[in-house]
Amino acid sequence: MRKNDFDVIIVGAGPAGLAAGYVLAKEGISVAIIERGIFPGSKNVMGGIFYRSSLDDLIPDFYKEAPIERHIVEQKIWLLSEDSMFSTGIKSEKYNVEPYNCFSIFRAKFDKWFAKKVADASAMIINETVVKDLILDGDRVIGVKTDRPNGDLYCDVVIAADGVNSFLTKSLGLRKKITTNNVALALKEIIELPDKVINDRFGVSGSSEGVTIEITGPYFDKMRAIGFVYTNRNSLSLGLGVVTEDMVKLKINPNDLLEKFKSHPAIKPLINGGETKEYMAHLIPEGGYYSMPKLYSNGFMVVGDAAMLVNSIHREGANLAIESGKFAARTYIEAKKIGDFSQKTLSSYQKKLEDSFVLRDLKTYKNLPKLLEEKQYLISKYPKFIIDAMYEMYNVDKVSKSEKIKLIMNKAKKELGYFNILKDVFSVWRDFR
Ligand SMILES: Cc1cc2nc3c(=O)[nH]c(=O)nc-3n(C[C@H](O)[C@H](O)[C@H](O)COP(=O)(O)OP(=O)(O)OC[C@H]3O[C@@H](n4cnc5c(N)ncnc54)[C@H](O)[C@@H]3O)c2cc1C
Missing domain, CATH: 3.50.50.60 (FAD/NAD(P)-binding domain)
Structure with missing residues (x-):
């Protein structure tokens, strides 16, 4: 035997x-x-x-x-359009105490x-x-x-x-x-910068504290794409994952997209003066449960x-x-x-x-991949609306705030459609309940 x-x-x-x-x-x-x-x-x-x-x-x-490189004390989400960035996220001292939540590695x-x-x-x-x-x-x-x-x-x-x-x-x-819908092509660069520069640019008080930024929005046009910037001790990990189907359909060269990402006015200052030490590509399974x-x-x-x-x-x-x-x-x-x-x-x-x-x-999240396949605009049109609305509300131009709210509501009606908004809210609710 x-x-x-x-x-x-x-x-x-x-x-x-x-x-x-x-x-x-x-x-x-x-x-x-x-x-x-x-x-x-x-x-x-x-x-x-x-x-x-x-x-x-x-x-x-x-x-x-x-x-490990740094323990993460702040996690941000950015929505990008051509010339603007809307930021949200969480920074907490609770993330800054051992045993920590997560690390860059x-x-x-x-x-x-x-x-x-x-x-x-x-x-x-x-x-x-x-x-x-x-x-x-x-x-x-x-x-x-x-x-x-x-x-x-x-x-x-x-x-x-x-x-x-x-x-x-x-x-x-x-x-x-x-299928090309089930995987994202991810590109990543490691960009070297002195730790002091990283600490200053990302607002952390020491070289063991780190920040993550996850990025999406209309800047990536009609693609299901997520960019990221993570702080390491003496470098940044910067990259982009795009559902392969979208790249093929829109005939996008992934390198061109990464270069475009790096040139955005919100990203450029983060990597300014840095030297790219490594460049990598890999697939990420994104098809989820099904x-x-x-x-x-x-x-x-x-x-x-x-x-x-x-x-x-x-x-x-x-x-x-x-x-x-x-x-x-x-x-x-x-x-x-x-x-x-x-x-x-x-x-x-x-x-x-x-x-x-x-x-x-x-x-x-089992229905999410399908939802985004059918309604990519959820991560482009809506973020664009949020960015524009925020810009409007913070732009002081002698138009009253109530007038601005009216303008924003009209824009919502024209660009998104009230009925479509309701339909989208319903499909998101139905898919995640
Ligand atoms: C750009 C990018 C960013 C990511 N960011 C994150 C993140 O921030 N956080 C997170 O949690 N996850 C992240 N992920 C996902 C994470 O990397 C994977 O989920 C994880 O690595 C899966 O681990 P694994 O052991 O299953 O596979 P892998 O890490 O891929 O390991 C598979 C191993 O099998 C070996 N192998 C393959 N075929 C053979 C063979 N025939 N014979 C012998 N050896 C073989 C390979 O060499 C490899 O070492 C990211 C992925 C990518 C691509």
Whole structure:
């Protein structure tokens, strides 16, 4: 009888795979994590804001030793038009006390650190190795084929943590086709600036305090696009994610769009004098709940981006990846106790996700991708109206405030239409209730 090489093989050493590996290794399960990059993190791109709570369950107070850039004390939302910017957000001293809510990080450093923790817990991390295929016995996954000579490895369960393009999930037929509507193309630059300049420009009192800005509005024309600027210690992470369908339809060159973004009068002063040190591109799964694949099969589970677990409206991905990795690992531990790795037993992985905030949140926003596909103007026309109305109310030109309110109401009637506003309010209410 064939002997397993490991109890569990995890494909991909991003947050999802590493979290699963950590839980399993801590329980004494023999686990290998196979990563195609030269080290974990070397291939990974993220904005990136990392939320503490999901990893803190596994490694309490991890932020005291992990390579983090700044803890975030202020989160802003900006609406941009060609010449204006409307700002809202939250700054709180509650975000400025340990254990903190979230941090800016660089994935290349952070994943490497996390992987060391996982290896210390006695998981085997095999770098520079590509998983080419699954090995099946009938309809049961029993191992993986790698690009190494004699590289077939056998196990009880394979966990696919291979990111947004997850060909493993596709090869098993669990995934619906990824459409250009389900993914955003994200571009990111790291722009170096002295920490003192960053502190002054973003109004923070020290180099450990950080700010995030999320940006949308009519400036991005007819696109479902979100820009971001995050403060690191000595640099800014600046980027843009645009639903791929919109880029294709409008024949937009992503680089031109990024350059346009950087030249906006509200953005330019933030990066002035900075030097671009890195440029990266990556896909973000943005299809939400309805784009998720089936999450398990016989001897197989799917976690993180491979399972399309991203809540783009709240900029949450890495934390959902960690949660799903933990749940998949715990499901394996339960299955091992009864020696049954069939899909019937592994289906409790989905149940765990359903009972947690991960799928509860994705369900809350399940209709959002469709809503924005049909009504892109919700993030262009309405923000434009808000910007123009705010401009009008703050522009002192000897027109009385009551007259201004009348003008704004007329503009709402002309540009948006009262009936259309009601219809839009109703569809948003219906989709999120
Ligand atoms: C520009 C951008 C900004 C983002 N900003 C944020 C943010 O601010 N906050 C947040 O929480 N999330 C953010 N996200 C989302 C977040 O990065 C992902 O949700 C998260 O990385 C998912 O983790 P994962 O482990 O599932 O996948 P990944 O991090 O993609 O890891 C997959 C790993 O699998 C490896 N791999 C793939 N195929 C194979 C194979 N065949 N063989 C071996 N190895 C393989 C890859 O090399 C990679 O290391 C952002 C994403 C992007 C692109």
